[in-house]
Amino acid sequence: TQLLEQSPQFLSIQEGENLTVYCNSSSVFSSLQWYRQEPGEGPVLLVTVVTGGEVKKLKRLTFQFGDARKDSSLHITAAQPGDTGLYLCAGEGYSGGGADGLTFGKGTHLIIQP
Amino acid sequence: DTAVSQTPKYLVTQMGNDKSIKCEQNLGHDTMYWYKQDSKKFLKIMFSYNNKELIINETVPNRFSPKSPDKAHLNLHINSLELGDSAVYFCASSQRGLLYEQYFGPGTRLTVT
Numbered sequence: 746t747q748l749l750e751q752s753p754q755f756l757s758i759q760e761g762e763n764l765t766v767y768c769n770s771s772s773v774f775s776s777l778q779w780y781r782q783e784p785g786e787g788p789v790l791l792v793t794v795v796t797g798g799e800v801k802k803l804k805r806l807t808f809q810f811g812d813a814r815k816d817s818s819l820h821i822t823a824a825q826p827g828d829t830g831l832y833l834c835a836g837e838g839y840s841g842g843g844a845d846g847l848t849f850g851k852g853t854h855l856i857i858q859p
Numbered sequence: 860d861t862a863v864s865q866t867p868k869y870l871v872t873q874m875g876n877d878k879s880i881k882c883e884q885n886l887g888h889d890t891m892y893w894y895k896q897d898s899k900k901f902l903k904i905m906f907s908y909n910n911k912e913l914i915i916n917e918t919v920p921n922r923f924s925p926k927s928p929d930k931a932h933l934n935l936h937i938n939s940l941e942l943g944d945s946a947v948y949f950c951a952s953s954q955r956g957l958l959y960e961q962y963f964g965p966g967t968r969l970t971v972t
Contacts, residue, residue, distance in 0.1 A: 778960065787863070787949050787963030788902070831900055837959045846892050846904035847959055854900075 748772070749836055751850035759858050761823055766853045768834035769816045775837045777817045778847070779808055782831040824857045831855070862886050865950050865964040872940055873972055880935045880967045882950030891933035892961065893925060894949040902949070908933050909955055940971045 750769045758764055768777070776795045780788035792801050794810035794817060801808045805828075807820040821828055831854055835847040863884045872878055884891060890909040896902045906925045907914045913925065922938045937944060950964040 776959070780963075782900075785965070787951070787965050788961075789963070790960055793960055833902065835902075835961075846894075846907045847961060848904075849902040852900050852902075 749834055749848055749850035751832075751834055751853050753853060754851065755854045755856075757856040757858065758824060760825055764821050764824055764855070766819045766821075766832055766834075766855070767816070768818065768850050770836065771815065772836070773814050774848075775814075777810055777814070777837070778835045779817070779819055780833040780835060782833060782852075788831075788833055824855075826857045826859050829855060829857050863950055863952055863962050863964040865948075865967050867967060868965065869968050869970075871970045871972065874940055874942060876940050877936070877938045878940060878969070879937070880948055880950075880969075882933050882935070882964055884931055884950075884952040884962070884964075886952055886954075886962060888952035888954045888962070889930065890953050890955050891927070892951040892953070893933065893935050894951060894963075896947040896949060896966070898946070905935075906933075937969075940969075942971050945969055945971045 752767045776793055778793045779791045781791055782788040792803055792808045794808055797812045797814045799810045805822045809818050831852045833852045834850045866881045892907045893905040894902050895905055905916055905919045908927050924936045925933055927933045947966045947968050949966045951961040953959050953961045
């Protein structure tokens with residue numbers, strides 16, 4: 746079974762600060778995705794990284810895929826209250842039990858205080 | 860236009876009942892999924908369904924059964940509901956071969972009393 750460990754689980758910071766969320770595994774993933782989920786809604790895809798060492802930017806968000814494709818990070822610069830939400834990393838591959846889909850990390854609850 | 864829709868949004872029922880949750884996607888995707896999100900927000904896949912091929916997570920009780928009348932719909936039927944079934948259930952869809960990028964519905968919060 747492939748597992749994804751996310752850290753930190755909870756993070757509360759002031760507006761304007763920078764932060765990094767980590768997603769680690771002992772398994773190699775073909776691709777890794779980051780989702781953001783707001784209360785009462787489904788996860789929304791932010792980005793997919795495929796190549797080892799790949800870096801993608803989405804405005805103030807920077808995503809990196811580890812060289813060995815076992816880990817990823819999400820860095821937010823100058824966080825804003827609108828960034829508040831649950832951030833989930835997910836890897837492509839078998840999630841155990843044979844089901845074909847994504848393996849999700851347990852998420853990082855991010856709160857940006859004004 | 861809603862890409863992936865689910866009904867109902869909330870479902871409250873008693874133990875032992877049978878219930879269904881409906882899901883529809885208008886993205887033209889060929890694969891649909893059901894995920895369960897527990898109280899700690901952990902998302903776990905239950906089923907994937909592609910071209911009449913159903914792949915089941917072996918940890919899912921057989922009280923849960925997905926039914927797909929056509930490529931755009933994947934409904935979830937649950938028999939003999941138990942307290943532990945209380946969770947938020949998400950339907951999702953993707954196009955196989957496109958990095959498994961998934962589009963999620965808004966979720967159905969199931970509460971079993």
